[in-house]
Amino acid sequence: MLERSLRALEYKYIQEQIAQYAMSSLGKRAALSMQPFTQMSDAEVELQAVDESLRCLLRAGGPPFSGITDIRADLQRAKVGGTLSAERLLAVAQLIHGGRQFRQYVQHAAELVEVEHLVQLLERMVDARRTEQEIRSAIDDDAQVLDNASKTLHELRTERRKAEGQVRTVLDRMLRSNQKVLQEPIIAMRGSHFCLPVRVEHKNQVNGIVRDVSASGSTVYIEPQAVVDISNKVRELEILEEREIERILLQLSQTVAVVADELLGNVEVLETVDLWFAKAGYAKALHAKRPxxxxxxxxxxxxxxxxxxxxxxxxxxxxxxxxxxxxxxxxxxxxxxxxxxxxxxxxxxxxxxxxxxxxxxxxxxxxxxxxxxxxxxxxxxxxxxxxxxxxxxxxxxxxxxxxxxxxxxxxxxxxxxxxxxxxxxxxxxxxxxxxxxxxxxxxxxxxxxxxxxxxxxxxxxxxxxxxxxxxxxxxxxxxxxxxxxxxxxxxxxxxxxxxxxxxxxxxAETDVHVEELIGKLEQARRAAEQAASEAQASREESERLREQWEAKSNRLEAEAEAIRQRAQQEAARVVEQAQQESEKIIRELRQMRSAAGVKDHQLVELRKSLEGLVPEQRAGKRASASSTKSKLTVGARVRVISLGQKGDIVEVSGDGSTAMVQLGLMRMKVGASDIEVLQEKQQEQTVRHTRKGVAKDIRMELDVRGETVEEAIRRIDKYLDDAVVSGLPRVVIIHGKGTGALRNAVRRHLQHHPQVKSSVPGGQGEGDDGVTVVTVRM
Structure with a gap:
């Protein structure tokens, strides 16, 4: 890429901005020297890697880069046999530790996001843990060689400290014993020498070497002879200590040289990764998008x-x-x-x-x-x-x-x-x-x-x-x-x-025409933009209304389905109760079959007929309106297609589009398209009541004369249930007059019966007080 083009487009600004997001000197240097790729495939790989780094930043936070510095010059020096200082050896150890921390970060991030390129790059890194441990065992965090770096160094430092303690002891004793000849009772350092500030007129009273004289000439700084011998020994020990430290540093440098090539690869990996995360951090700050x-x-x-x-x-x-x-x-x-x-x-x-x-x-x-x-x-x-x-x-x-x-x-x-x-x-x-x-x-x-x-x-x-x-x-x-x-x-x-x-x-006239044409184009463009904006607003509004309609439709369908399910469950419960009651009645009829003339096979058929009362499950598709071919009439036996329930029509609308259907204890208005006629209205005084396909005659009166109160009440309850199902609005209970015991028990029972709306004694021509006329609750 031409340098002039990079300068004219201010590419350096991007380099500097990305460098601010780098977390180490490696990344900063890489950002400032960044250049456009010459191959599109390389640029695409870089974009994918920056995308991974951005997702890591958002999900796992920033990677640990503290302590990582550029050690390439140190590694090259170690490779050619040079000795690294304690500071540079510590930098090598910190880079090894930083590389291991970064590996752990990527392993954690891989559990949250896909990090293909980061994982591939980590495969090139080497964990020189043993080299780091050797450096750490000899050099502390302040880049000072530790006493236990070697046995010899420990002995030399112990002996030197002991000698320095002797110097202090001698000087303290002399301070106490020579206070009259001292200018002031302190120990003065002149270079590396421990001296006493002696008054010039008493200088001959202190045996030692004059190391300095004050500016006024009134004070002479003398290093006592007893201290000179010990100080010479201390300096000899310091020289031996420095030589031992040099030997230790050389030995550590040779250890680094063994893994120098691998560590150079680690430096390159960390430099690349730091640049990726710097680009990702800059993209995050700008809310930038991947191109x-x-x-x-x-x-x-x-x-x-x-x-x-x-x-x-x-x-x-x-x-x-x-x-x-x-x-x-x-x-x-x-x-x-x-x-x-x-x-x-x-x-x-x-x-x-x-x-x-x-x-x-x-x-x-x-x-x-x-x-x-x-x-x-x-x-x-x-x-x-x-x-x-x-x-x-x-x-x-x-x-x-x-x-x-x-x-x-x-x-x-x-x-x-x-x-x-x-x-x-x-x-x-x-x-x-x-x-x-x-x-x-x-x-x-x-x-x-x-x-x-x-x-x-x-x-x-x-x-x-x-x-x-x-x-x-x-x-x-x-x-x-x-x-x-x-x-x-x-x-x-x-x-x-x-x-x-x-x-x-x-x-020029042509210029005027061109300007007018451009003006018209601008007006047309503004009108088109306004129309597009209005169309977009209308489309968004229609989308909003459509979503509301769909949500409402789905909600209504769910509610309707829930109602159907509850109706089916209720119908099943009623049928189950009827089955239990029918079994009880059949047992009683068997006991009386010889008197009633009822055959066994008739009782079996009555019991089987109850199975048809269980509501049918809703079919996948509703039957079409064409299935209702017969005209709807009051009293007709029908089936409500959507519920799978059978009932009787008790009322038909004027136009025949809807009908009120009696379904057991429930009445509901149903559309004609949802009704299938099973049997036309019977032209008889009795109503044909069908349960599971078996017909039974329900008369307008029930005679319980001569029965016990318990038997009469059980028959009356059953009779009233059948009357409600059959849609009989008014029935008559014949109990006779007699002693009045049966009559009074029946009437008391009817006053609290849930199926009875009202009950009154019969009138003239109806049996008088020997009957009770019941208005059934529909």
Missing amino acids: TLTEGVWRLYGARHPQLNRDAVPVDVTLGDDYHLLIVTGPNTGGKTVTLKTIGLLTLMAMSGCFLPTERESEIGFCSDIFVDIGDEQSIEQSLSTFSAHMTNIIHMLSAVRKDSLVLLDELGAGTDPAEGSALAIAILNRLCEVGCRVIATTHYAELKGYAFHNPHAMNASMEFDVESLRPTYRLLVGVPGRSNALAIAARLGLPEDILAEAREHV
Whole structure:
């Protein structure tokens, strides 16, 4: 990639920003030296690795990089036989420890997210734990060689400390015994010598070596002879100690040299990983999205320049698909150059494996080179004008550009006569179109607007400008050329109308028509945007209503299904109760079969008939309305298809569309399409009551005369149940007058019976007080 293009697009800013998110000097150095990849496959792998690192940051937090530094120079020195200082050996141990901590972090992160690339990179690392332990056993965290680094060092330091203690003891004794000759009772250090501050007139009273004299000459600093002998021994021990430390450091350096190559590999891995996580941290801060690399096609959605980020107006750009050349026009300070730099810098970032500050996932065409001509390139040293500097750059560009290059040209053809500049710009664009590269060019020339209309590989675009507020909106409008707006701006600022009129006369008629055409295009675009916005709002509203309807429909279906289930369960419970009662009655009938003349097979059939009362499960599909061929009439025996229950019609609507059906103890209104007629109404005074396909005659009265109270009440309960099911509104209980015991017991029982609405004695012609007329509760 050309260094000039990287500088013009301010690529260094991205390097510095990513370096701030690096956690070690390795990552910072890698970020500052980062370059775009030359192969698309390498860039794609980098994007995948940064994606993994970002997911690790979000799920597992940042990796541990404390204490990791660049030790490559130390490893090279150890390999050639050099001796490393204690500080550098400690740095080697810290890197080994940091690498092991990072391995543990990745193993933990692998349980939360998929980390394929991180795991593959870890396979290249070596855990030199033994080397770290040897260094730690000899050097502490303050980079000081420990006493127990060797037996000899321990003995030397013990002896030296003992000798130093003797020096202190001798000096303390002399301080106490020579206070009269001392200037003050202290021990003074002169270099490495322990001295007493003796008054000059008493210097001969202290046996020793004069090491210094005060500035006034009144004090002589004497090292006592008794101390000199001990101090010499201390210095000899210090020299031996330094030699032993050198030997220990050399031995540790040789240990490091054995694993130097493996540790160099660890350094490279940690450097790469730190850069991945730095890119991920920068992407997290910018809320950036992962781009998709393509072969020469750009689709940017809501792109922002990283330096402006949320303060920038998002830009939507498409290039390389339907057209290869985009010509951007518009007023100065309208954002053309920023748009150009945004596209170029985001392309460099994607090629470097970085996420992009876009509103959603975008596509970037991978380039072999990016050629840039932006800004004032005038060179005073070379005595070149602005135009000459631009031409020199473009000439070099034309000699090196290829089909898979991206060319960014700012103010193409500017700096010279407009007629010649526009002609030269068109010629340059034609050459670039012949090469087939992707080009984005900004210009003020009206001729280039027409060029884009006639060139099938080119497209006009403009930076929107609000004439009412006299401010640019910084929005890029693809497909619409920009207007000059000079006369409109002058009029808004208050330029006299006569001057404006004269200016309009000097404007070529074709230019006026072009401006009017562009104005109409802008109006049409705004109308289209408004219509699209309204259509989007309507679509969102319809989607919301559809979702509400679906939710309500699903809820109603669930409620209906729950009601059907409860009805079936209730019906099954009623049938089970009826079966139990029928078994009891059958047992009693068998006891009386000889008197009643009932055959065994008839009793069996009655019992089997109860099995049909269990409600049928709902079928997968409802029967169609055509299955109800007979006309609905009151008293007809029917089946409610949706419930699988059988009952009798007690009421029919005027139009015949619905009917009230008696289903056991329950009445419900049912649509005609949900009713299947099983048996037409019987033309008899008695009602045909069907239970599970077996008919039984229910008379309008029940005679219990001559029975005991218990037997009579049991028969009355059964009779009233059958009357309710059969839909008889009024029945008569014949109990006779007699002594009144049976009559009174029956009437007391009827007063509290749940199926009885009211009960009164019979009237004249009905049996008088020997019967009770019952109104059944329906």
